[in-house]
Amino acid sequence: MPGAGMAENRDSPTRALRAEDVPRWDQSVDVVVVGHGGAGASAAIEAARAGAETLVLERATRGGGTTALSTGVVYFGGGTRVQRACGFDDPLPEMLKAVRAAAGRRADEDKVRAYCENSVEHFDWFCDLGIAFKDSYVAEKTTHPFEDDCLFYSGNELAHPFADSAAPAPRGHKPMHPGEAGGFLMESFLKATSEAGIGVRNECRAERAIQRADGRVVGMVVMHEKERGYIKARRAVILCAGGFIENEEMVTQHAPHLLQCNYKCATPNDDGLGIRIGIGAGGNTMNMHEGLVLNAYYPPASNLKGILVDAQGRRFINEDAYLGRTSDAILMKADGRAWLIVDDDCYGRTQGFHKLAAVEETIEGLERALGMPEGQLVATVATYNANSNRDSDPLFHKHADYLKPLSSPPYAALDCCTSNSFFGVLTLGGLATDADSRVLTPEHEPVPGLFAAGRIAAGLCLEGRTHSAGLAIRRATFFGCVAGRNAAALSPWE
Amino acid sequence: MPGAGMAENRDSPTRALRAEDVPRWDQSVDVVVVGHGGAGASAAIEAARAGAETLVLERATRGGGTTALSTGVVYFGGGTRVQRACGFDDPLPEMLKAVRAAAGRRADEDKVRAYCENSVEHFDWFCDLGIAFKDSYVAEKTTHPFEDDCLFYSGNELAHPFADSAAPAPRGHKPMHPGEAGGFLMESFLKATSEAGIGVRNECRAERAIQRADGRVVGMVVMHEKERGYIKARRAVILCAGGFIENEEMVTQHAPHLLQCNYKCATPNDDGLGIRIGIGAGGNTMNMHEGLVLNAYYPPASNLKGILVDAQGRRFINEDAYLGRTSDAILMKADGRAWLIVDDDCYGRTQGFHKLAAVEETIEGLERALGMPEGQLVATVATYNANSNRDSDPLFHKHADYLKPLSSPPYAALDCCTSNSFFGVLTLGGLATDADSRVLTPEHEPVPGLFAAGRIAAGLCLEGRTHSAGLAIRRATFFGCVAGRNAAALSPWE
Numbered sequence: 002m003p004g005a006g007m008a009e010n011r012d013s014p015t016r017a018l019r020a021e022d023v024p025r026w027d028q029s030v031d032v033v034v035v036g037h038g039g040a041g042a043s044a045a046i047e048a049a050r051a052g053a054e055t056l057v058l059e060r061a062t063r064g065g066g067t068t069a070l071s072t073g074v075v076y077f078g079g080g081t082r083v084q085r086a087c088g089f090d091d092p093l094p095e096m097l098k099a100v101r102a103a104a105g106r107r108a109d110e111d112k113v114r115a116y117c118e119n120s121v122e123h124f125d126w127f128c129d130l131g132i133a134f135k136d137s138y139v140a141e142k143t144t145h146p147f148e149d150d151c152l153f154y155s156g157n158e159l160a161h162p163f164a165d166s167a168a169p170a171p172r173g174h175k176p177m178h179p180g181e182a183g184g185f186l187m188e189s190f191l192k193a194t195s196e197a198g199i200g201v202r203n204e205c206r207a208e209r210a211i212q213r214a215d216g217r218v219v220g221m222v223v224m225h226e227k228e229r230g231y232i233k234a235r236r237a238v239i240l241c242a243g244g245f246i247e248n249e250e251m252v253t254q255h256a257p258h259l260l261q262c263n264y265k266c267a268t269p270n271d272d273g274l275g276i277r278i279g280i281g282a283g284g285n286t287m288n289m290h291e292g293l294v295l296n297a298y299y300p301p302a303s304n305l306k307g308i309l310v311d312a313q314g315r316r317f318i319n320e321d322a323y324l325g326r327t328s329d330a331i332l333m334k335a336d337g338r339a340w341l342i343v344d345d346d347c348y349g350r351t352q353g354f355h356k357l358a359a360v361e362e363t364i365e366g367l368e369r370a371l372g373m374p375e376g377q378l379v380a381t382v383a384t385y386n387a388n389s390n391r392d393s394d395p396l397f398h399k400h401a402d403y404l405k406p407l408s409s410p411p412y413a414a415l416d417c418c419t420s421n422s423f424f425g426v427l428t429l430g431g432l433a434t435d436a437d438s439r440v441l442t443p444e445h446e447p448v449p450g451l452f453a454a455g456r457i458a459a460g461l462c463l464e465g466r467t468h469s470a471g472l473a474i475r476r477a478t479f480f481g482c483v484a485g486r487n488a489a490a491l492s493p494w495e
Numbered sequence: 496m497p498g499a500g501m502a503e504n505r506d507s508p509t510r511a512l513r514a515e516d517v518p519r520w521d522q523s524v525d526v527v528v529v530g531h532g533g534a535g536a537s538a539a540i541e542a543a544r545a546g547a548e549t550l551v552l553e554r555a556t557r558g559g560g561t562t563a564l565s566t567g568v569v570y571f572g573g574g575t576r577v578q579r580a581c582g583f584d585d586p587l588p589e590m591l592k593a594v595r596a597a598a599g600r601r602a603d604e605d606k607v608r609a610y611c612e613n614s615v616e617h618f619d620w621f622c623d624l625g626i627a628f629k630d631s632y633v634a635e636k637t638t639h640p641f642e643d644d645c646l647f648y649s650g651n652e653l654a655h656p657f658a659d660s661a662a663p664a665p666r667g668h669k670p671m672h673p674g675e676a677g678g679f680l681m682e683s684f685l686k687a688t689s690e691a692g693i694g695v696r697n698e699c700r701a702e703r704a705i706q707r708a709d710g711r712v713v714g715m716v717v718m719h720e721k722e723r724g725y726i727k728a729r730r731a732v733i734l735c736a737g738g739f740i741e742n743e744e745m746v747t748q749h750a751p752h753l754l755q756c757n758y759k760c761a762t763p764n765d766d767g768l769g770i771r772i773g774i775g776a777g778g779n780t781m782n783m784h785e786g787l788v789l790n791a792y793y794p795p796a797s798n799l800k801g802i803l804v805d806a807q808g809r810r811f812i813n814e815d816a817y818l819g820r821t822s823d824a825i826l827m828k829a830d831g832r833a834w835l836i837v838d839d840d841c842y843g844r845t846q847g848f849h850k851l852a853a854v855e856e857t858i859e860g861l862e863r864a865l866g867m868p869e870g871q872l873v874a875t876v877a878t879y880n881a882n883s884n885r886d887s888d889p890l891f892h893k894h895a896d897y898l899k900p901l902s903s904p905p906y907a908a909l910d911c912c913t914s915n916s917f918f919g920v921l922t923l924g925g926l927a928t929d930a931d932s933r934v935l936t937p938e939h940e941p942v943p944g945l946f947a948a949g950r951i952a953a954g955l956c957l958e959g960r961t962h963s964a965g966l967a968i969r970r971a972t973f974f975g976c977v978a979g980r981n982a983a984a985l986s987p988w989e
Contacts, residue, residue: 013938014936014938014940015937015938016710016777016936019708022708106751107747107748107751214513214516216510250939253601254601254779254781254782254927254953255781255782255783255784256784257600257601277937277938280774280779280937281777281937283510283775285748285774286780287748287749288748288749289749289783289784290749290750290783290784313890315809333827333828334827334828374889374890375889376878377878377890380874380878384870384871384874395868395869396807396868396871433748442508442510443509443771443774443775444507444508444509444771445744446508459748
């Protein structure tokens with residue numbers, strides 16, 4: 002019955018507050034940026050450089066966001082200083098083809114072009130912030146360079162079918178910092194926002210937008226130090242508040258297959274609040290069902306000589322693809338149950354410390370130990386070995402570099418099941434935006450005065466199965482910069 | 496640049512009009528129903544029976560909607576008159592288990608219970624409208640009874656793994672009408688709305704809701720006979736305006752894998768306008784990525800003795816599952832490329848008139864003709880035949896009734912590729928609603944005065960791969976009735 006059994010109010014409403022209902026303005030600036038991760042910092046820096054008085058609102062005790070938790074790999078191309086120093090030309094037309102393929106079937110051509118054509122310039126923007134990149138290249142397939150090296154193949158560039166669609170070039174760039182460099186990267190950004198004199202309110206929760214009757218977003222309602230506040234944005238609001246992987250209910254509604262992954266690549270604030278604030282101001286969402294899933298059975302690259310099989314002992318993907326692609330296949334093709342079958346020659350301990358589900362002297366023994374239907378894994382390995390002897394993989398087209406018969410006992414099965422193995426996950430859906438970082442309505446019109454960048458938006462790459470490492474940070478910073486410049490260029494409404 | 500390159504306005508904005516901006520009221524009723532298909536007619540009938548002055552707005556020249564285009568199968572259980580006459584008890588606890596499984600991993604328990612507990616009563620509601628059901632049962636697996644018979648197994652009840660989760664019972668009920676009965680069903684509904692004296696405006700396009708500052712929906716903006724009108728809803732608005740499969744842009748944004756299907760089970764008005772109107776009034780959407788996909792290689796049931804294989808000659812699903820499940824697997828597991836391999840004994844011409852991709856005297860010949868990797872199909876058939884001789888299908892658990900070695904040449908491959916075969920498709924995502932048919936906000940609060948039912952809502956069954964025929968109409972009519980009664984019970988706002 003309506004009225005009865007009112008649904009529990011689990012969160013405050015995010016529907017925009019009408020401007021005429023604002024009781025007072027507690028602060029007034031040109032541009033309000035919500036969220037202080039890679040996207041928000043970039044947006045704030047560029048807005049401030051364009052002369053806009055800028056305020057950043059951050060829910061956590063300090064900035065960093067998910068960027069700070071990442072490996073810090075950034076996807077640049079088109080002939081950066083590092084690429085050229087390492088002997089890679091990477092002409093723009095090839096980068097365009099590669100990014101188009103990495104963006105997925107629904108690549109937004111405007112975004113692809115903006116992203117690629119400004120790639121070298123954006124690399125230089127990083128350098129100008131004092132972020133160093135070493136002129137060095139790591140040839141072995143890896144998730145990221147483990148030392149302070151820079152350049153590597155971070156995606157599917159060398160793997161079927163991507164290798165046929167564009168001339169391969171390494172485009173993953175890691176800042177010159179040992180190991181994971183996301184924290185280092187964010188410290189550089191936070192230093193830059195601080196030096197630019199940008200206002201920052203930490204532990205400040207943005208609750209909802211403030212909107213005029215004509216749709217223009219004119220400010221934000223916030224909760225700060227236990228008090229509700231009303232902040233006027235004379236030019237624009239930029240939402241950079243992250244994704245929604247930490248909101249189990251939203252994931253259940255939109256991308257339930259991601260629930261089986263056990264490690265969220267996110268801060269607790271990736272709970273979709275920013276997306277809901279955008280919806281509440283008339284923004285549309287898209288691509289909410291897609292995620293990036295990450296189970297790293299490489300490095301070492303020798304593991305790619307193994308074969309990934311499902312519960313019936315059958316292969317389902319070329320094992321040398323980017324881990325975002327192989328992991329997606331584990332979920333979608335193998336229903337979350339897969340094992341990497343290796344022999345004594347190729348096995349190497351992984352960073353994710355995969356458990357060994359079984360070690361046996363024969364493939365028959367491995368098949369039994371894994372409870373697979375009789376003869377299936379045996380037939381799979383026999384076929385694979387016979388073709389490998391001819392340097393051929395007619396079933397999945399793994400690169401010849403990784404084709405070698407599995408024939409050196411003992412044989413082992415690395416457990417890549419979602420229930421037993423490290424599966425990182427993040428969301429790829431969010432607010433619909435255009436290449437100008439404007440938030441769009443369901444009718445594809447910009448919501449006046451509202452921008453979004455970073456994981457809060459359905460960005461450049463819309464599919465985990467086509468993704469490359471480095472695209473996430475790069476689209477956050479690049480489209481963050483675009484948002485900052487465009488927000489500062491808007492005419493003030495008063 | 497913002498301001499420059501303004502996105503083309505492809506549709507009028509669906510954001511709700513503020514009540515204070517309504518220039519005049521052209522008509523005033525208790526309940527406005529948007530859409531006159533199965534859900535809308537049911538909602539209107541029940542609202543009117545509860546004493547509410549009711550008006551139905553229909554975009555087409557007359558009512559019917561997608562229900563009129565369907566087979567007319569309705570999913571009832573719990574011991575209907577027909578079930579009992581045909582010897583099936585179907586106790587409620589078993590129906591609950593079956594519907595829970597059919598609803599998918601994210602079954603809404605409130606909806607499942609309401610749906611099942613009122614199943615016999617809702618069957619009687621149909622009968623009271625003058626819709627006859629014959630006390631007859633069709634045992635052979637089929638999409639729907641082709642004569643005027645009624646009862647059949649319409650989903651996965653007898654197939655792995657569903658057969659283990661609930662005591663099977665046939666629950667598909669087709670009205671007593673030869674062939675497809677959706678048009679017949681809708682004529683009965685339209686007659687009932689007419690006899691109840693319910694107002695109907697045909698060729699009337701609902702454009703957006705009218706909403707007060709406190710969120711209550713109080714009317715609709717419409718376009719009728721080339722004039723914009725403002726219709727007051729004193730109690731509530733019920734959105735029953737269909738899904739979005741006809742809106743290619745929305746499908747691209749939310750469910751791109753459905754684009755490969757070539758036949759939309761829909762009217763041209765299933766373009767998502769109603770969903771966008773709901774969003775514009777603060778409603779949330781969910782499950783937008785899911786669809787029901789239908790490629791019918793049965794009847795005849797003998798075809799289920801064949802095996803469905805992918806481009807590598809490998810099986811990927813038990814062939815005796817409901818076609819919603821097998822077709823989903825063709826898209827998701829086989830990337831849209833599949834063939835049903837049959838022998839001379841089991842082959843039968845399908846209703847969908849599948850093309851024969853190849854006919855050969857040997858499986859080796861078939862494998863070559865289909866361009867499959869050498870030895871793969873041969874190995875698949877050898878394994879299948881050996882297991883079938885033992886009445887066993889350890890790989891996919893097809894029922895023993897359909898296990899028979901493929902050994903009578905010639906052998907044929909029915910083309911079930913999305914590019915060459917009839918693939919029906921419809922969407923399963925839409926407005927978030929509760930079991931009271933109220934539209935919910937992103938914070939799970941009801942939007943006051945707004946209800947939704949039918950394909951416009953993310954309804955009872957959220958996955959094509961668990962669906963049963965008859966659930967779609969039944970959830971439209973049942974939750975339509977719920978909406979109608981609850982709308983009529985709301986206190987008028989003036």
